[in-house]
Amino acid sequence: MGANTFGTHFSLTTFGESHGPAIGGVIDGCPAGVVIDFKKIERELERRKTGNVTITSQRKEPDEVIYLSGIYEGKTLGTPIAFMIKNKDSRPEDYDEIKDIYRPSHADYTYQQKYGYRDYRGGGRSSARALLPCVVAGAIAKQILSIYDITIKSYVTQIGNVTKDNITENEVIELLKLVKEEGDSVGAKLRIEIDNVPLGIGEPYFKKLQSQLAHAMFSINAVKGFEYGEGFHAAAMCGSECNDTFYNDNGKIRTKTNHSGGIQGGISNGEQIYFNVAFKPIPTIMQKQMTVDCDGNELEYMAKGRHDVCVIPRVIPVVEAMTAMVILDLLHK
Amino acid sequence: MGANTFGTHFSLTTFGESHGPAIGGVIDGCPAGVVIDFKKIERELERRKTGNVTITSQRKEPDEVIYLSGIYEGKTLGTPIAFMIKNKDSRPEDYDEIKDIYRPSHADYTYQQKYGYRDYRGGGRSSARALLPCVVAGAIAKQILSIYDITIKSYVTQIGNVTKDNITENEVIELLKLVKEEGDSVGAKLRIEIDNVPLGIGEPYFKKLQSQLAHAMFSINAVKGFEYGEGFHAAAMCGSECNDTFYNDNGKIRTKTNHSGGIQGGISNGEQIYFNVAFKPIPTIMQKQMTVDCDGNELEYMAKGRHDVCVIPRVIPVVEAMTAMVILDLLHK
Amino acid sequence: MGANTFGTHFSLTTFGESHGPAIGGVIDGCPAGVVIDFKKIERELERRKTGNVTITSQRKEPDEVIYLSGIYEGKTLGTPIAFMIKNKDSRPEDYDEIKDIYRPSHADYTYQQKYGYRDYRGGGRSSARALLPCVVAGAIAKQILSIYDITIKSYVTQIGNVTKDNITENEVIELLKLVKEEGDSVGAKLRIEIDNVPLGIGEPYFKKLQSQLAHAMFSINAVKGFEYGEGFHAAAMCGSECNDTFYNDNGKIRTKTNHSGGIQGGISNGEQIYFNVAFKPIPTIMQKQMTVDCDGNELEYMAKGRHDVCVIPRVIPVVEAMTAMVILDLLHK
């Protein structure tokens, strides 16, 4: 099992560089006989693509998913589901300028050193675009989870120094416009809530529900922090305030509070599962920065073209997709 | 591969309930010919055991490690290293009282529901004691890492509402005494620094260095949050302040700042790797709490005996051990 | 890790039904910087495709491999290598007749029962065509093995009741013509020899070299037997005749005989590795056979169209490809 496979029972193997012929994936372990709603998959990709055109990067990929196997007459066969998305607007010359430069806080330098050879165009394998296959697989996972009534919702709770329980799309756009005007980028935070996960999901000792979620989140570019339940705030708490006491809710055992975030001992306890994810600012900015080239020469570098200034809103469907895959993988264990 | 195995190239399979005959593990993938310093393993266990007797739980297990295989004449054979630690002071009657009770914010309820059957004594498999095998394997991993000059250091940076760059052992003791007096428990935060990790460690896409570290940390009881580099603080930053610009340090490419925490694109970049881990308060407190029993009856429960009031200081060698295993696993990839 | 992945360090995940849009695979773990000789890959596919047109099935797929990722400017990137081969001449109506019939000794019945739903066209996932991705990955593996001077050769040693150390291609054609005239099919046996495998390949306890080779061979359709070294003949031997005594060959330790087939204790010993594989006759024959349909009705069935009468010669590059992947996987461990 290589490093490009995520999950065990519902697993996704991804492939693709952002400017190679295609990116895609192979889902293994999807049950047979599931009717796939292709529109729903498209909608997730649409969410990821556009964000809001005025603020996110302009590259308009149609992002059409071509299914290569595992589905026949709209139903899954139980065999591997392979799919790909062609990379349409490859103009390698756009990237000649950064061919020999290590952009600050990008993966150019570490990839070059690790592999000795890299596809520098658009970040290659380390591009955010390489997360598209996760969105497709996650959209399929979500469809299966919906059979169990399991839902995943996400809220933007921070953009730079603005924090709020739920920053609306319009507020996000306004905030990001300001950042864009300054040629800068900005970090953000998301809160994810998963409802109706049945009691008993998660495998001690090393496949605890929180371990799998954390693992999934840190697979996403720009993620710098993950916490569930009270998270970092728990460090400041006393047991008497942090403990969730049990009570009998008309025959069903529940907890009065949910500081635990729906997970105890690595296993879902039937309450809402919730967690927060923090993202760093996108490293590409419209300001001059010092850096070095492949030969070690120091030089001044400034990005060209149009770029996103925040992973929000595009990253949201990715976060939900990874979450869906984790839950389904443990559910079908 | 079951859920009780951690790691791929240097892997540990753990076993054991806290009050069963023994706990232990099997290390697979340890190279042959490594001279084992058993004293160093003992010292790590010693660090975990005592903390400070006045503040940590009194159960005094000798914690003698019995090596069953994989080592001959003090050197590793390249075959699986199995070891066990006997559980000495099992007095099941001590636990009769909690046999049918679901202690608040413990794993009693989820284990019972998931498996339908559990060893209730001392938390069974969900006990912090079940992390001992990680300390042993981590101590061996540390010895191998030291060949590469890789070191792991940890600092207590928060106990309840006291935060500081480095809370000393004496300060910890004083703080915990106060908590103990109130019959309560308290959360904490650790900062871990790993030095001299060579450039190139970490496997995109799904075995990124940060994914593996996060996965490891959330395997540890009571961990509620993990962040690396700027972590959650990055959500508040602009790209122009968060980016790490490269420079040429006498022929070696380095970064001026280290907001990235030594990892870019999932791969170590040669700078110091650092991360923070947050722990919730220990759920066992010397105060009355409401809960339910196995039949769903609500009742008042108060813990008996002596219990730790904070995962600090005992959890420190566990955190370092898991860290060591992650680094070695990726290094020997 | 799903069931459609083979190998650990050099792994192949395959996908595709014989009459779906495409078949293909994703190779994970291929080192970066390898210059790929695409002609050699084509040649292996050519070997598999044609056999001899007068005796093998006529379906003439161009079998063009489309590379989707992992290769840039002819060199591997160290990222997953995805590729696909389109299925060109899908005429589903050709298969309407067998849609509801379970062909004798085919996988129709077991797939239908296991998955509840199948792509009946041309055998779907159980078709021999689904082994094409192995040929591609194996051809890449062979190129890497050739750097180590490791070579794989195969000999047809049995076709039906004709046995010989090496049945030539012309002899094979003549034998199969006779079988074809009778509207029947026939079994066969291959001997594979691997030279220059360095001492030390194979991982006790459960990834012994022979376990991995056997596992690989039994992944190939129609394989009914595998033996290495003296194989089944060893059951008739005494230790005094079967043992391979060591001697010193000008400073190099070698064995006088090679009854062991180059493997001792699951590990290569530096001698030639050799093994035999037995294949059953292809189950599709031009004779009437009794069978049942999906509703359990008994009926007479006779195949239509043109079909191979023996897995030889087409299976040969598949056997070599799987062998190459096993050796490379253990070599790059």
Add this chain to the structure above:
Amino acid sequence: MGANTFGTHFSLTTFGESHGPAIGGVIDGCPAGVVIDFKKIERELERRKTGNVTITSQRKEPDEVIYLSGIYEGKTLGTPIAFMIKNKDSRPEDYDEIKDIYRPSHADYTYQQKYGYRDYRGGGRSSARALLPCVVAGAIAKQILSIYDITIKSYVTQIGNVTKDNITENEVIELLKLVKEEGDSVGAKLRIEIDNVPLGIGEPYFKKLQSQLAHAMFSINAVKGFEYGEGFHAAAMCGSECNDTFYNDNGKIRTKTNHSGGIQGGISNGEQIYFNVAFKPIPTIMQKQMTVDCDGNELEYMAKGRHDVCVIPRVIPVVEAMTAMVILDLLHK
């Protein structure tokens, strides 16, 4: 996942050198709540130990299994089941003589070269004794399989040049006595039959039932060949005689013949599963043989002490145990 783990859903990690402190294993994935019949486990170990004292090696280990975890009050907890068997009569001096010698057709040479360091006593990790943990895990697997009425039977069908459908225990003893008198050893063949395996077991593409069985068998010392159904004989057959035609047996679809050995397309078809395994003669013989020592000096070597002359009858419970684990692993998939 290291190389010392077998199975995925019901997995066994083994450890131990034959003359180290202990051998044993950790079973992961055993369901909770299974009442273990310890007597049955003992009986399997007894079958393996004694064979017949007049013909098998005399080393009388009590082979008492000590259970370390995963079982509480006689029932499985769903947590890892660890167990060990102490090695009692370690007298390293017995092995001083072979310390520096590479015994012909043993694993001494390959282990030494691969690991650079080995426990030479009694073969160390490559000893047949290292298969004991498989017998324990297999005995547990058998108990779970018996809930499904799945049974595993084995028949000795060849000892040297004597072949018969079922060579009785007395006949085996007589044959082996003759071999012993000559100071030689002899090969053998077993036939295994598995009844009542439900339709649908086996995971295409790379976890086919036959792949898993073959993999398991070649993990056993001395196994040189594996075939299922018609096996090597199929190479001589025509399709018209080898095909299994379907018929309707009072509403149940069955095959008239069972040349397929109960597996079609890698999946069980509901018929009896049967296969043959060939073993080479035990390499230790009471005759002088030429060999080399660690420095490459050629010398004459003759084994001392009492040794088995055939893997039969001791290997039988091992073969059945591995078979049981394979079936259970795929059944609980």
